Amino acid sequence: MIRLSHVSRDFPRRGRALDDVTFSVEKGEFVFLTGHSGSGKSTTLRMLHMADRPTEGEVRVAGFSSKLTSDREIWKLRRRVGFVFQDFRLLPGRTARENVAFALEVTGTPRREIGPRTSRLLSQVGLSARTGALVEELSGGEQQRVSVARALANEPLVLLADEPTGNLDERSARGILELFRDLNASGMAVLMATHDLDLVRSISDVRTLELSGGRLVFDSGA
Amino acid sequence: MHAIREAIAGFRRAPLLTALSATMVGLALFVVGLFGVATYNLHEALSRIEDRVEVVAYVRDNALDEELRILEEDVMAMPEVVGVRYVSKDQALEAARRDLPEFEDLFAGLDTNPLPASMEVELASGARTPDVVARVAERMTLHPAVEDVRYGQEWVDRLFLLQNIGGIATLILGSAFAVVAALIIGTAIRIALFARREEIQVMRLVGATNGFIRRPFLLEGAITGALGGTLAAAATWGAWWGVSNAVFPLSWIPWSWVLAGIGAGAAFGLLASAVSIRRHLQEI
Incomplete structure (x- = not known):
């Protein structure tokens, strides 16, 4: 599903952000990517949805290779990969429903399907009662659930999450983690970057990768 | 469908920006447009003079x-010549009397007719260029029966x-103003982006x-360009109508020019937004 082979990424000023990182995530797997700030977690996730490319090595996600996929074809990959951010990235001034429907609309879903699918997605993340609320009226946890519903719009094979609980209180964070576990139980691969070690330790059966200074220093599944 | 809906939504979201850029x-x-009207009228006036x-x-x-x-x-054999008219001495004097009545006394006192007979050569419409006129005149000068050839060399050149x-x-x-229009549309699209x-x-x-x-965004640029073109056509028509009624009569440019102008506005809008999107989309 995801395979990084000897991936390095150099930035002109910052220097080497990733250094010879190799790991893979199989279909249906749940993996935590941990490490301190600046360890390379976000850079790794950016590689995975090809917002950035490696300086050396190769990234393969859902059949798309960083060496072979042109910028014009990235949209195909993005429809196979759902992405959730720490800051939610929702459109302000729109309702929860409109935010999810937007993702369906811009990826060419037939109009008559958008309504029912939006309802289904919002119900899947436990937000059936808040569909008409503006995003500004939602709590952090609820906003993150909208963002997850949006990420699921194209029925992705894998869900990538960059510090999805970073802006949430403990209770909301646990709720989001449970949601991810449910999605994973239904067969979706999940790669969640977090520096919250308490959250990681709260679940024992999940594989953990640890990055430090751009190098993969620990893999519990290895 | 989505593009049309979004382009219209874009106008609705920022009506002032759209109105401002279309106006600019x-x-x-x-x-x-004004230059078009002036050139068209100049061209018309010049072709009337050219006929002469x-x-x-x-x-x-x-x-x-x-x-x-x-x-x-010999003259008729030249391909540039479409007609030759012989004006006898008497006809020349008659014409002079008709055209210059203030010299009637002078003409009446003449014992002999001082005016020469002449050959007036009419040139084909595409052959009234300085080169052709000079060539025809030169060839006629060589003829033994010809004393002098006149064709108003200076004003043919000036014309x-x-x-x-x-x-x-x-x-x-x-071109300069089209570039200005394109820059305005490009900036408006950048702001919209x-x-x-x-x-x-x-x-x-x-x-x-x-x-x-x-x-x-492409559609938004094209529509802004077409709107600007339509505004310009309306303003040009207003200016033409005002000048024609109050100062001196002018011909209105052909409607095909107006349509071409609006079309060019839309095309420039499209091009300008394409360039702007290419340059600025990657910054987002």
Whole structure:
């Protein structure tokens, strides 16, 4: 599903952000990517949805290779990969429903399907009662659930999450983690970057990768 | 469908920006329109004058009929010539009396007719250029029956110079103002892109195609250009109507020019937004 082979990424000023990182995530797997700030977690996730490319090595996600996929074809990959951010990235001034429907609309879903699918997605993340609320009226946890519903719009094979609980209180964070576990139980691969070690330790059966200074220093599944 | 809906939504979201950029484009194209009207009228006036360009060969008083016949045949054989009219001495005097009545006393006191007979050569409409006129005149000068040839060399030259200046000025000013219009549209699209950068980021994130993201902005640019072109056409018509009624009559440019102008506005808008999107979309 995801395979990084000897991936390095150099930035002109910052220097080497990733250094010879190799790991893979199989279909249906749940993996935590941990490490301190600046360890390379976000850079790794950016590689995975090809917002950035490696300086050396190769990234393969859902059949798309960083060496072979042109910028014009990235949209195909993005429809196979759902992405959730720490800051939610929702459109302000729109309702929860409109935010999810937007993702369906811009990826060419037939109009008559958008309504029912939006309802289904919002119900899947436990937000059936808040569909008409503006995003500004939602709590952090609820906003993150909208963002997850949006990420699921194209029925992705894998869900990538960059510090999805970073802006949430403990209770909301646990709720989001449970949601991810449910999605994973239904067969979706999940790669969640977090520096919250308490959250990681709260679940024992999940594989953990640890990055430090751009190098993969620990893999519990290895 | 989405592109049309989004382009219209874009106008609704920022009506002031749209109105302002369409007006600015309109003003820039208005200058082009005014120049178009001026050039069209200059061209029309010049072609009326051009119709009167002819070569007149004055013949010697003692020229033989045979010599005149050969001269006429020789002139008619030139491909640039469409007609030759012989004006006898008497006809010349009659015409002078008719055209210059203030000299009637002078004409009445004449014992002999001082005016020479002449051959008036009419040139084909495409052959009234300084080169052709000079060539025809030179060839006639060589003829023994001809005493002198006149064709108003100076004003033929000036006429063509004026026409060229008019054409070049329109081209340069037209291009300059078209560039101004394109820059305005490009900037408006850039503002629209940044105003909607959050939407664009989400669109990219969820896998909207580049074409899907670009189309509404391209359409917005084309519509702004067409709106500007229409405003410019209306303003030009207003200016033409005002001048024609209050100052001096002018011809209105052909409607095909107006349509071409609006079409060019839309095309420039499309091009300008395409360039702007290419340059600024990657910054988002």
